[in-house]
Amino acid sequence: KNEVEQSPQNLTAQEGEFITINCSYSVGISALHWLQQHPGGGIVSLFMLSSGKKKHGRLIATINIQEKHSSLHITASHPRDSAVYICAVTSNTGNQFYFGTGTSLTVIP
Amino acid sequence: DGGITQSPKYLFRKEGQNVTLSCEQNLNHDAMYWYRQDPGQGLRLIYYSQIVNDFQKGDIAEGYSVSREKKESFPLTVTSAQKNPTAFYLCASSRTREGSPLHFGNGTRLTVT
Numbered sequence: 001k002n003e004v005e006q007s008p009q010n011l012t013a014q015e016g017e018f019i020t021i022n023c024s025y026s027v028g029i030s031a032l033h034w035l036q037q038h039p040g041g042g043i044v045s046l047f048m049l050s051s052g053k054k055k056h057g058r059l060i061a062t063i064n065i066q067e068k069h070s071s072l073h074i075t076a077s078h079p080r081d082s083a084v085y086i087c088a089v090t091s092n093t094g095n096q097f098y099f100g101t102g103t104s105l106t107v108i109p
Numbered sequence: 110d111g112g113i114t115q116s117p118k119y120l121f122r123k124e125g126q127n128v129t130l131s132c133e134q135n136l137n138h139d140a141m142y143w144y145r146q147d148p149g150q151g152l153r154l155i156y157y158s159q160i161v162n163d164f165q166k167g168d169i170a171e172g173y174s175v176s177r178e179k180k181e182s183f184p185l186t187v188t189s190a191q192k193n194p195t196a197f198y199l200c201a202s203s204r205t206r207e208g209s210p211l212h213f214g215n216g217t218r219l220t221v222t
Contacts, residue, residue: 002151004151030208031208031210033210033211035211035213040215041197041199041215041218042213042214042215042216043199043213043216044213045210045211045212048208048210050208086152088152088211090208090209095140095205096154097142097154097211098151099144099151099152100151101149101150101151102151
C-alpha cells in the first residue's frame, strides 16, 4: 500500500473550470507538499503546508490533519495549468519524503 | 539565482556501460537525494545524503552508487548491474530541518539500449 494516494489519476477539464485534486496519506507527517511537473520533467514546489489553507493566485491548497487528507484546487483553469500534480509528505520520523503517483491534468481551450 | 543543475538532460548508453549523472546545487543545502521516476509510479528514492562524506541507501539502491565529496555535488553512477536502468532521474536537495521543502533539478532522461 502506498503511503500517499492521489485521485484522480487523470483529469481533463475545459478552460475556466474549477478543478480539485485529492490526496490522502497514511503516515504521520510534519509537512505536506504539492508539486507541479511540466512535460519537460522538472518539478517545482507549489505549496508546503502543515495545517489549514494556503493560496497563491488561482491555486488553493487545504489540509485536514485529523482526516489525513489534502486538496489542491485550481480556480478558472487555463491550458497553461496542464501538468502533472504530485502530492508528497515529509514523515515526522527521519525526515523522509513519500510521493503520490501524480494526477495528470489537461485543460482544453 | 540558487538552484539545482542536472546534466545532461538526455543520456544514451549501451547496455553494460556504467554512466554517471551529475547533480550540483548552490542552495547551501546539507541534504541531497536521487529519485527515479517511471510511468505510473511515484518517485522512488535511490540514495540520499544528509552530510558530506556520508550517504544512505534508499528503497531501490541496487545497481547504483553515489559519492558526496563536496556539499554542492552528489553524482549518481548507474552501473551495469542495474537491470532496468532506462528511466527519468531526478536530483533534489533540502535543508535537514524537518519539514523543509524539496528543491528539484530538471532531471536526466537515461536510455540504455
